[in-house]
Amino acid sequence: MEKLSIKNQVCALAKHRTLKEAMMEISTNISNTVQAIDDRQVDQLVELLVNGLKSNRRIFVVGAGRSGLVVRAFAMRLMHLGFEVFVVGETITPAVTKKDILIAISGSGITKLVVESSRIAKKDVDATLVVITSYPDSPLAQLADLVVEIRGRTKITEQNDYIQRQIKGEHFPLTPLGTLFESTVLAFLDGLIAELMEKTGKGEKELKERHAIIE
C-alpha cells in the first residue's frame, strides 16, 4: 500500500490542520516504533506470557493516569484471551505472590505510586516485574526483570517539534505531555495481543465469548 508523505497529506487539508497533524504525528510514531522495536525484549515478553498462560501464572497490571488507562485496555484483552489478570487498585485484586507477573507502565519511569507498587511486588514478594517505559535507566526500570522500551516524545523530538513550530510561529506541541508514549504503547500492546492470539491459537470468536455482556 502506497502512502503520501505526511506533508503532502495535510498540506491540502486547510481545515483542522492542527488536529490532523497531531493525528499524523501519532500515526507516524507508531510506525516508527515498529522499526525501533527491540526483538529480544519482545521475545522475552512473549515467552513469559505464553508460558505464563500455560502454567496459570496470574498477571497484575499497574499504571497511573493515562498510562493506567492504557494498561487496563491491555488487561481487558488479556482477560479475553483467557489470562487471569488483575488491575492494581481495583476492587477484587488479591495479594500478589512470587508466582505472579506484574506489568508496570510509566513513560518517565518515575511515577511515584507506580514505582512504590512495583517495589512492593519486587522487594516484598519477588514477583516477576515487567516495565514498559521510555527510560530504561529510570528508577522503575531498575527494579525490573524485563524492560520493554517504547519511545514517546524524546528530548530530540521535543526540540525538533519546538523548533519546527517556532519557525511556523507556533508554540503549542501537537502531542503534549505523555500523549505519544501512551498511544504508541496502546498500539504496541494491541500488536502483542495479535501475536499472543496466534501463538496460543485463540481466534476472535474465543475473545468475544469472554467479552463483558453487561455494558
Place this chain on the structure above:
Amino acid sequence: MEKLSIKNQVCALAKHRTLKEAMMEISTNISNTVQAIDDRQVDQLVELLVNGLKSNRRIFVVGAGRSGLVVRAFAMRLMHLGFEVFVVGETITPAVTKKDILIAISGSGITKLVVESSRIAKKDVDATLVVITSYPDSPLAQLADLVVEIRGRTKITEQNDYIQRQIKGEHFPLTPLGTLFESTVLAFLDGLIAELMEKTGKGEKELKERHAIIE
C-alpha cells in the same frame, strides 16, 4: 517526511511479524482517518467545546469497556485544559443538567448501558449529546445532537482482512473486535486536544499545572 510502504517496512522484519503488522494496521487506520474526517462534524464539535469552555458548560463522558477507557483519557486532557468534566459512573459525578454536554463513545452504537445513559441525559434533561461511533444510523447515534463518525474495522476491511489472511493460510484478525475503532478514536481525540489548545491559547505548561501530582 518520506516513508516506506507498509509492505516494505514489514517484509524484512522476520521476527514478531504479526505484532508489527498489527501495529502498522493501527497506524494506517489512524492516517486513513485523517483523510476521511468530515470537517463539518469537527467544526461543530470544536465550536461546541470552545464555546462550552467560555460559558462554563460542563462535559460528561460515557463509554463501556475499552471505549470507556479511551473516553477517560480524553476527559483527563479536557480537565488539564481547564474544562469541568465528569466521567459517568465515577464517584463525584453530579446530576447532568440541560446546560451540560454528554460525549458518548460506542463503536457499534448499540452498547446497552451507554445507550441507556445517553437516553437519560437526552430524554430526561435534554442535555446536548455528542456521539462518536462507526455507525451513524445506530440507536445511540439517533439520540445525538451531533454525530462524529470514526471508522474502525468496517465490514469491508473485515472481509479484506479475512481474505488476505486466508490467502496466507491464517485465520486470526490482526486487530480483533473494536481495536481499530478504539485506537483511532484515541488518536482523534488527542488531535482534538491539540486543536483545542491552539484555539484556547493553552500551552503545555498550563496542562502540566493541572496534571495530577499524586500518582
Place this chain on the structure above:
Amino acid sequence: MEKLSIKNQVCALAKHRTLKEAMMEISTNISNTVQAIDDRQVDQLVELLVNGLKSNRRIFVVGAGRSGLVVRAFAMRLMHLGFEVFVVGETITPAVTKKDILIAISGSGITKLVVESSRIAKKDVDATLVVITSYPDSPLAQLADLVVEIRGRTKITEQNDYIQRQIKGEHFPLTPLGTLFESTVLAFLDGLIAELMEKTGKGEKELKERHAIIE
C-alpha cells in the same frame, strides 16, 4: 428486645449533637434490622453462596452510587474468602454466564443501569439473580430469583423523623437519601461474611493471605 431511646443516649452530649444522633440512628437501624431479618431469605442466600463456592460458581456484583461502593466492599471480602468475584463495570470483568450468580443492590429497586444490568444477566443468559433492596415489589426485585429485603428509611421512619425534628424546630433529616439503607446493607453483608467464614471454615489468617498487598 428492650432498648434505650436514642434521645436518652445522646441527651447528655451537648456538642455535635446532630452528628451523634445521626450515628445513633445508623447504629439503631442496624440493630433493628437484626430483629427484622427474614431467616428464610438468608437461609437461601447462604446456601447459594456456600454451594457456589464448592462448585466454583462465579459471583458478579452490581450497584450504583453508594450502593455500588457497598457491594464492592462485599466483593472484596468474598475474594478474601476465596470466591471468584467480579464487579460489573470494572476492567477485567468477563461475560456473565448461566452458571454465574449476580448480586444487585438498590434501595429503591428502580436504579436504571442496575435494573438494565440485571435484566441482561437474567433475560439474556439466565444467570441466578439475587437482589438486595428495601422494595420487594420493585422492578429490580421482580427480576430476581432471590430477594433479600433490608429496610432503610421507610416512609414511616421518614414521617417520624420529620415530625420529631419539626417538634424540635429542625428540618434536616439525620440520614438523608439512601444513607440508612447503605450502612445497614454494609453491616448485613459483613455479618454474612462472618457466617460464610464459619460455614466454610476459613479464618482471618486465610482472609489476610488474599488481602491486596499493593495498596
Place this chain on the structure above:
Amino acid sequence: MEKLSIKNQVCALAKHRTLKEAMMEISTNISNTVQAIDDRQVDQLVELLVNGLKSNRRIFVVGAGRSGLVVRAFAMRLMHLGFEVFVVGETITPAVTKKDILIAISGSGITKLVVESSRIAKKDVDATLVVITSYPDSPLAQLADLVVEIRGRTKITEQNDYIQRQIKGEHFPLTPLGTLFESTVLAFLDGLIAELMEKTGKGEKELKERHAIIE
C-alpha cells in the same frame, strides 16, 4: 450510658446467630464510638470543612481497599452538599495545591500508597492534611495537620473477642480485619454530613438535586 449486652440481645435468635452477632458488634461499635468521640477533633474538622466550603477550598480524598470505598461514599455526599471534591486515582482528579484539603483514611495508618500520597500532598505542596485512623501515632497520622481517631478493633477487643469465642469453642472473629473500623468510619462520616447539612443550611432537597441521575 447503660446498654443491653450483645449476648442478651441475640440469645433468642437461634438462626444465623453468627451473622446477627456480627451485625450487633458493628452496631455496638458505632454507638460506643459516639461516646468516645473527641469533640475538639470534630470541632476542628467541622470548622475546616464549613470554612472550606465558604472559601471554595477543594477537598481531595484518599484511601485503599475498603477504606477507599468508605472515603468515596463520603466524597459523594460532599459533592451532593456542593463541595468541589476529588478522589485520588480517579480520572478527572487535578493537581492538589497548597489551598486544598486532603482527607486520608487508614485504620492502621501504615497503608503504603496512602502514606505516600499524603506525603506528596503534605511535603511537596503543603496542602492541609486530615487523617482518620485508629492509630494517632502512626506514620500517616504524624504527617497530619489534624488527626481524627476512630477506634476499630483494638488489640483489647481483639483479645476479648478471641477469649470469648475460644470459651464458646469458636475461632472465627465476627468482624475480621478492618471491618469495625470501616463501618464505624462510614457512620461517623455520615454523621458529619448531617452536621454539615445543618451548619450550611442545606436540606435533603438540595442534596437530591446534585445526586447523579445517570445510574
